[in-house]
Amino acid sequence: MMEELIIRTLCDTLPTTTADALFLFGQTADNQEAIFSKSVELLQGKRAAKILFLGTEAMSGYPGFEEWRQKLLALGVAENKIEPVPPYPADTDILHTFIEATSVARYAKQKGYKTMLMMAAPFQQPRAFMAAVTATTREYPELRLYSVPGNPMPWQEEVVHSQGKVKDTRAGLIAGELERIEKYNTKGDLASVAELLEYLNRRDRAER
Numbered sequence: 001m002m003e004e005l006i007i008r009t010l011c012d013t014l015p016t017t018t019a020d021a022l023f024l025f026g027q028t029a030d031n032q033e034a035i036f037s038k039s040v041e042l043l044q045g046k047r048a049a050k051i052l053f054l055g056t057e058a059m060s061g062y063p064g065f066e067e068w069r070q071k072l073l074a075l076g077v078a079e080n081k082i083e084p085v086p087p088y089p090a091d092t093d094i095l096h097t098f099i100e101a102t103s104v105a106r107y108a109k110q111k112g113y114k115t116m117l118m119m120a121a122p123f124q125q126p127r128a129f130m131a132a133v134t135a136t137t138r139e140y141p142e143l144r145l146y147s148v149p150g151n152p153m154p155w156q157e158e159v160v161h162s163q164g165k166v167k168d169t170r171a172g173l174i175a176g177e178l179e180r181i182e183k184y185n186t187k188g189d190l191a192s193v194a195e196l197l198e199y200l201n202r203r204d205r206a207e208r
Contacts (some may be wrong), residue, residue, distance in 0.1 A: 001193045002181075008200060009129045010122070012147040014047055015207065019146065020113035021083070022048035023104045025120040025128045026062035026095055030159035031170075032071070034121045034150030040075050042148065048117050051077065054103060055084025060095040061160065097128055098189060101135035109140035117148045123173045124161075125149035127181050127190075133199050134191040144203050 022042055024035050042048045051072065058064035065084050072082055087095070088103040108116055120128035129147040136143050155171040166176065184190040191199075 001197060005130070005193050005196055005200075006126045008197075009126045009147040010149055012200075013204070014117070014146055014148070015115050015144070017115075018046050019048045019115040019117045020111075021050050021052050021108070022117040022119060022148070023085070023100075023132075024051060024053040024068075025097060025100055025118070025124065026054060026060070027121055027124075028061040028160045029063055031121040031150075031153065031161065032063065032068070034153050035119050036068075036071060036075060036150075038148065038150045039119060040072070040077060041151075042117065043077060043081060050081045050083050052083045052085050052104065052107070054087055054095065054100060056087050056092075056095065059093065061165070062095055097124075097131045098135065101128075101131040102139060104132070105135045105139035105143065108136075108143050113143065115144045115146070117146050119148050119150055121161075121170075122149040122152050123170050123177055127177050127184075130181065130190050130196055131184075133196055134189075137191060137195070137199060144206070 022039055024039060027035060039051050043051060053065065053068055054062065055065045058067065069082050073079065085104050085107045087099060088106050092099060118129050118132045125147060132145055136145055153170060156169050158167060158169050160167050161173050181190065185192065
């Protein structure tokens with residue numbers, strides 16, 4: 001079942017209409033180009049109406065909202081297509097995937113969004129999407145999420161990841177991501193594989 005879930009997060013179908021927004025999970029500077037290039041493609045192709053990411057200063061390896069805003073503007077994204085997501089909790093001094101997932105689920109509910117695309121670097125995409133679905137089912141179960149990994153970057157390039165503390169090749173980081181999935185599943189921080197697959201199946205049936 002885990003194999004099915006991972007493959008579906010990496011090869012998900014997209015909604016037939018333009019999604020209300022695309023959310024970018026925080027990446028280190030080493031990996032951010034993977035999501036910048038793909039997000040511009042999706043915006044230009046009218047697969048998403050706007051791009052969202054956390055509206056914080058630089059922390060935990062994430063370069064911060066203003067840095068990313070400037071990068072996307074330089075790539076031709078219009079100012080009105082970029083939207084900051086307030087962090088939850090508001091006074092957090094650390095970022096991790098579940099804080100991001102909870103923050104965007106709450107924000108989407110506040111804005112009344114119905115469909116969203118969720119994006120991280122490819123090696124992180126399965127865990128990030130699982131966190132997004134887990135948070136959404138708790139905060140805003142009506143929201144339909146779709147998984148879109150960023151564009152692949154060289155797998156044997158050594159990079160910094162995970163709050164700016166872990167260094168390995170992108171290929172080498174995959175094992176750590178799988179270990180985190182197992183650990184967080186066991187702790188109950190992530191929904192079970194069966195629950196996550198049922199979410200995808202329910203979403204897809206509703207699309208018919």
